Amino acid sequence: MKKVIAVFDIGKTNKKFFLFDENYKKVYQEYLVIDEIQDEDGFPTEDLNKLQKWLKTSVDKILETNRFDVRAINFSTYGASFVHLDADGNVLTPLYNYLKPLPEKIADTFDTDYDQTTISQVTGSPEAGMLNSGMQLYWLKRTRPELFKTIKYSLHFPQYLSFLFTGKPVAEFTSIGCHTALWDYKKREYHNWTIEEGLTKKFPDILPATKSYSFDYGDKKIKIGTGIHDSSAALIPYMLSEKKPFILISTGTWSITLNPFSVNALSSNDIENNCLNYLTVQGKPVRATRFFLGKEYGLQVKKLAAIFDKSKTYHKRIKFDFGLYQKLKQKTHRFFKFDEIRIDSHTEFSNQDLTIFNSFEEAYHQLMLELVTIQVKTIRLAIGNSKIKKIYIDGGFVDNDIFIKLVALNFPELKVRTTKSPLGSALGAAMVISEKEIEKNFLKSHYKMRKLKVPLE
Missing domain, CATH: 3.30.420.40 (ATPase, nucleotide binding domain)
Incomplete structure (x- = not known):
């Protein structure tokens, strides 16, 4: 069997599944378009249930063919998107669309609480509403405080897909750093405002994207990556x-x-x-x-x-x-x-x-x-x-x-x-x-x- 690395490349429109051989040549591909659903406010969002079923089905199908020896699985997705989990690993909210408008009242409250201009500069994140994924958590805390309290982990999208296969919650640099307003580039750690708001308590340990875990998948061991922006x-x-x-x-x-x-x-x-x-x-x-x-x-x-x-x-x-x-x-x-x-x-x-x-x-x-x-x-x-x-x-x-x-x-x-x-x-x-x-x-x-x-x- 040909040794391969499997990669799920998840865009807003097209969902792609590739197999690469040892020379990084593509030997298999699969494409899927999943219609968006709506969040509780009627705004378009990712259909996580359909997506995760497709992920597992795609891997199972490849393993059953006995044509490929899958050595590793990794995930590449769009950024600025969180999946919020409770203590049992259940998804608590929709995957809020980064194009969803941030309520003006929330933006004004943040400007009152913090120096937005300085935070934008230090975090390398021009003010962009929900596209600054840290603001998604700030918004949830202000508008749905009881739900916010039940969040055990907030995982960026690539790390959530990794979690589906490993059960291990992790954070990762490329997701943290993509215009999230979370990362202090001078101190090389989470910005003080995220600590003051208690957001960092929702974040698991940071692992580099080069890190992978070996997991039993069926009757074989496969390396599972942390995912990457x-x-x-x-x-x-x-x-x-x-x-x-x-x-x-x-x-x-x-x-x-x-x-x-x-x-x-x-x-x-x-x-x-x-x-x-x-x-x-x-x-x-x-x-x-x-x-x-x-x-x-x-x-x-x-x-x-x-x-x-x-x-x-x-x-x-x-x-x-x-x-x-x-x-x-x-x-x-x-x-x-x-x-x-x-x-x-x-x-x-x-x-x-x-x-x-x-x-x-x-x-x-x-x-x-x-x-x-x-x-x-x-x-x-x-x-x-x-x-x-x-x-x-x-x-x-x-x-x-x-x-x-x-x-x-x-x-x-x-x-x-x-x-x-x-x-x-x-x-x-x-x-x-x-x-x-x-x-x-x-x-x-x-x-x-x-x-x-x-x-x-």
Whole structure:
């Protein structure tokens, strides 16, 4: 039987189950979409019952086939989500959606009790309501105090999935550090406000994501990982493969720029510009920035398709035109009114008449110029004072010829590489609990790495 590591990669929409062989090659995959249910307030939330049944069924099915020798199981999930357990390990509440609005009264109470600005800076967590998962516990304590008292453990989502298989409650650095407002990056421990509120009493001991337990599963012993936050998991293959300082731009609905080589604490200006911290599996800070690239892009492309009478997918075939770039870069004002992205109010804005462009292609190039202008600002903010040598770009926008070439043009002093692997988070979760070292050309062989050179004309 082929020796494999099993990984559950749980996104908001798609639930994925992978098997990786000893060389980190995918040998099996399974996808599932689970419809959301509603919490007690009618807000969409994860269907935990269906999810956990699928987890156990998927593992049992693989073991019964006798095709694979499952040596380990690990979990990668989205962050900022808690599962609250009582003393018997029973789930007490829905898995509250991090998009659920935090009541204004609760936010005001927190601002009265604590210095929000200082906490945001020290915890590397710009104020973001429920997306700061610590605020979910603060909200529960203020609105449902009796329920809060019955909570024995509050587990971040990846660690809850691990708990389903091990029965062992653990906390883990990458989940604690993802914009939770829980972690004091200066003291390298939970922030004082969480201690004062009694939140840390709900948290089990912290274990690194490299830690695993050996458990009897049926008639065989399998290593079970602690679970890991998906963005942090996606960074692992790069950190194991690349020795020189780099940043990773992970593109999709959100564009997240990760810099694991920064040594500077976040300033108040950083926080105001939506700069934040993550934690590596070793508990070291990762400087990061984010903006709603994919969401905004989708909205604007839809508008352009309607104006120029093009199909919904027409934009996918457009390649970078250096002549158009030279023409458009002379313009000093914006033409696109963004719906989801906050723009510097000092930037001059035109009258939004997109029909002044001669073609879809010209308007599309202008759109990408404006989006990449924002992207460049977030990249420079993420780099800070770090001596970065290389930029890796992965995710959905690696297929956007204009996007990647505009990024390269803005950073001629750095090596720019695009990589392509839909398995990034899952692969990182497999690698973090594997004892096998990776070969020197791992990114080239697994990630379809491509070099970009400038000048591009």
